[in-house]
Amino acid sequence: MSSLPRATVHLENIVANWRTLAALNPKTTTSAVVKANAYGLGAAKVAPALAKAGCDTFFVAYPEEGAVVREAIGPGPAIFVLNGPSHSTVELFRAQKLTAVLSSEAHVALWAETGGLPCALHFDTGMNRLGLPKGQPRQFGRLLSRTGLWLPADPAGHCPLWRLHPAGAGQTGAGRDPRSGNPECLPGKGRRNRRLRRAVHGAV
Helix, strand or coil: CCCCCCCCCCHHHHHHHHHHHHHHCCCCCCCEECHHHHHCCCHHHHHHHHHHHCCCEEEECCHHHHHHHHHHHCCCCEEEECCCCCCCCHHHHHHHCCEEEECCHHHHHHHCCCCCCCEEEEEECCCCCCCEECCCHHHHHHHHHHHCCCCCCCCCCCCCEEEECCCCCCCCCCCCCHHHCCCEECCCHHHHHHHHHHHHHCCC
């Protein structure tokens, strides 16, 4: 027997923790942060276990991590990439159907050239986080309008992350309630995911 230290990861405990958090508010999305190889627990095993339990939204840091998760969970769930895109990774986003989190003007300008791939806009809400200046939504809306994506006229200050999908028929943008589907506010991205991250760490 090896004398090296070992850690046993109990996937059923991670799933139980996620279900507990999801049950706190069944009407919202409880996502899972599985960046850094699910914090060392093994994203290729943790993500499928959570997906099987009903988790349909995942966050990673880099698109390469997203590709690993996509291979593990299949085509259905959404995978957000927190560090955003670069010129060299746009095709990886496209091939793996990853959602880029745009947190800088350079990100928005780059994404406006992609032809309408889904994205999320991360606004600075004054919580010592990176993000787009929330006072300039129209500027970003004009850039993204080239792709068929659009932005609400006044992004809510309490919602740091907005998911944008390609606009469909009858979706004119400016007057539409953002909570009705396009774009979609993802409130609690930081707080709820931090809670899940702590829960996942506690399940080792």
